[in-house]
Amino acid sequence: LDSIADDPFPDKEVVIINDGSTDNTDSVIREWIGKNGDRVQITYKSQPNQGLTKTLNTLLSLASGEYLVTLASDDFLLPGGLEKRLGYLRNHPEKYAVFADCIVVDQQGNQTHDSGLFSLRHADKAKLLTDEGIKEEFISxxxxxGPVLMVKRDFYTRFGNYNEEMYMEDYDLYLKFAAQNLIGFLDEKVSAYRLHESNMSAGSSSNFIKLLEDSRKTLKLHWNDFQGYHRWLLAKEIAKFTIRIQLQRIKNYSAQRQSA
Known part of the structure; x- marks a missing residue:
């Protein structure tokens, strides 16, 4: 929250949702609002746990800005990151969204990677510079x-909000952008992505299967959105996920037999 208030961009709004926390999050947020309410426009909503996708849609309904950025509670903005993304969208009016790069920090805030896209996730920078390359990267x-996207509100008006039945709502959203050439890449560090246990692993073996299944489901959902080479890539990735799901089920079954 401090990183948002401290960012030099002058005309911004902060919408905070406390999605069913059971610790002292509510009091921490209210204390922060008391100290910063005169610096930035703030809307705060505390609610019983609704899950990520429903909470994102609630955020959309509460926000009034023309350009939207989401930020998880453990990530933070880098100074100037808002204005850089806004500048890109204003210079590229055909785009509805832009994503950028980020640094990576550990739980103590120490930098572990200079680039979330390239040194952590090993994206292909050359492909991110063209619409066709973005399609290929997003599919394969x-x-x-998480904290690198800026979206025009008009996108949600035109294409609808987040699909609340999807576990991988971000993947679904990025494929929507890519299919219609509505997103561009800005090679700038705009935020910090914090690595911790919950985003470094898929958790239990059953959760890992769910993650694989939802990835395959998301690709299938966008089958009709891509043509030619990119549809072939979709088919290839769907087949790969099917094989990985079956192999993981075999692995889980073997582990259960050994522990019985």
């Missing part, structure tokens, strides 16, 4: 960390 090597 989706590598975008």
């Amino acid at each position: 090597n989706f590598a975008v960390p």
Whole structure:
């Protein structure tokens, strides 16, 4: 929150949702609002746990700005990151969204990677510079960390809000952008992505299967959005996920037999 208030961009709004926390998050937020309410426009909503996708849609309904940026509670903005992304969208009016790069920090805030896209996730920078390359990367090597996206509100008006049935709502959204050449890449560090246990692993083996299944489901959902080479890439990735799901099920079954 401090990184948002401290960012030099002058005309901004902060919408905070406390999605069912059971610790002292509510009191921390209210204390922060008391100290910063005169610096930035703030809307705060505390609610029973609704899950990520429903909460994102609630954020959309509460926000009034023309350009929207989401930020998880453990990530933070780098100074100037808002204005850089806004500048890109104003200079590229045909785009509805832009994603950029970020640094990576650990739980103590120490930098671990200079680039979330390239040194952490191993994206292909050359491909991100063209619409066709973005399609290929998003289908075959989706590598975008969380806190780097800016979207025009008009996108949600035209194409609808987040699909609340999707577990990988970000992947679904990026494929929507890519299919219609509505997103561009800005080679700038605009935020910090914090690595911790919950985003470094898929958790239990059953959760890992769910992650694989939802990745395959998301690709299938966009089958009709891509043509030619990119549809062939979709088919290839769907087949790969199917094989990985079956192999993981075999692995889980073997582990259960050994522990019985």
